[in-house]
Amino acid sequence: MASAELRIIRRRIASVSATRKITRAMELIAASRIVKAQQRVLQSRPYVSSLIEVISNVGRDAGGSGHLLSEVRDVSTVGIVVISSDRGLAGAYNSNLIRMAERAIGHHTLEGRDTRLFVIGKKAQSYLRFRGYRIDQTFLGLTDRPDYGHARAVANLVIESYVSGEVDAVEVFYTDYRSVLYQIPTRVELLPVQPPTDADAQEGRSVSYSYEPSAEEILSRILPRYVEAAIFGFLLESSASEHASRQRAMKAATDNAAELTKVLTRVANQARQAEITTEISEIVGGAEALMASDR
Amino acid sequence: MASPFNVDVVSPEGTLWSGDAEFLVARTTEGEIGILAGHEPLMAALSAGPVLIDHDGDQRTTIAVHGGFMQVVENRVTLLTDRARITAGDRAEAAAEALKLSEGDPLDFEE
DSSP states (O other): OOOHHHHHHHHHHHHHHHHHHHHHHHHHHHHHHHHHHHHHHHHHHHHHHHHHHHHHHHHHHTTOOOOGGGOOOOOSEEEEEEEOOSOOOSTTHHHHHHHHHHHHHHHHHHTTOEEEEEEESHHHHHHHHHTTOOEEEEEOSOSSSOOHHHHHHHHHHHHHHHHTTSOSEEEEEEEEEEETTEEEEEEEEEESOOOOOTTTSSSOOOOOOEEESOHHHHHHHHHHHHHHHHHHHHHHHHHHHHHHHHHHHHHHHHHHHHHHHHHHHHHHHHHHHHHHHHHHHHHHHHHHHHHHHHO | OOOOEEEEEEETTEEEEEEEESEEEEEBSSOEEEEOTTOOOEEEEEOSEEEEEEETTTEEEEEEEOSEEEEEETTEEEEEESSEEEESSOHHHHHHHHHHHHSOOOOOOOO
């Protein structure tokens, strides 16, 4: 017959090892997703680097003719895009990024600039809403497996606000995926598009193209594509980072649960032993008393 | 046999097709254009339509393209397209597929 203490400890052990099973499963799921997300990041890179090559070639050849999306204006309103995740349980992934974005918003406000918030992911949305920021647009449900259509929707909104003059610059906050162990929150100035410098192009050769239809026309078609591709890249990087952070957080949780089970088992054994000792001494005590009364 | 040149068909989801080709037909905003080896440097905006690539002597690959850009430099053709699909069938099927790609942009998931 187990004592109350022992029963409570046994119940805790059961609950902790059930939790451990859950976190372990989440860890494995996240780990399998990292691989996929990483592949997608790698697969998207040739497209972006080719786009940059084309833009810089056309820009150089056409004498850097100005385009609406690369025109630098006096900045009175800044569009801020925050790429967070929809789900938590990913360690400090969201809080690091959101804190960085919030600091930037504060900085802009201090400098007398207005901000417009375009928020991706539930986490940033609820945090910023709670803090009383006005959110212009929220996108939900795309951080887990972003596709190009999602990127295009975000890009359209951003380009529209820029072209209409509602914002004069756009900054993006996302989490850069360096490796499984290392992801950093990053700030990027997306608009106005900074013309890629020669250093970014693969080689600085000058090519005189023939154009169909014309250099200006091609530039005005290709810059929106570039914005889309850039946002797509940010979404993919963020997604890979999210899965990596979640895997790490869940691994830590699993390890902690295992450690806790070990400690609790030891306490339970001790309690059980104490109980047996008590029982034995009771029996011995009883026997002694009987023997004493027989005499 | 015509001398080959290098072709890459690149989309944001990955490199769709890559290899040496002898002849390529694409539809630009101005009309159809055929590319052979040694073509002059060209930068073209593509409209939705089929792209035909003749390679390895008698092989032909058709790709439905939603739109994008084609760069021809130094015997290297890069097709940049935001959406494309390799189609098994002939040109007409690829054209129909391209039209399908340009319909229905999936933009309706906002809050």
